Amino acid sequence: MILSLCGAPILAVWYDLSDVRLAEAVEDRASFRRFCGFARTEATPELTTFVRFRREILQHGLDQIVVNLVTAQRWCCVVR
Secondary structure, eight states: OHHHHHHHHHHHHHTTOOHHHHHHHHHHOHHHHHHHTOOTTSOOOOHHHHHHHHHHHHHTTOHHHHHHHHHHHHHHHHHO
């Protein structure tokens, strides 16, 4: 689940989404689910999970590292 959560903050920035809107979008949009790595039938995290995750990565200065890791992982998928 941690790897799936890593993509969510990037979507929030790209689409200017609050945590509430992000949770709704990941639940509702197939493209967001796919980007985050959630299967179509898999339950997605609730709002508080996104809030806590964002707070933790910012508190520890990991936001840029998360962006870099997700970007690198996405490029690996594209290059194949």
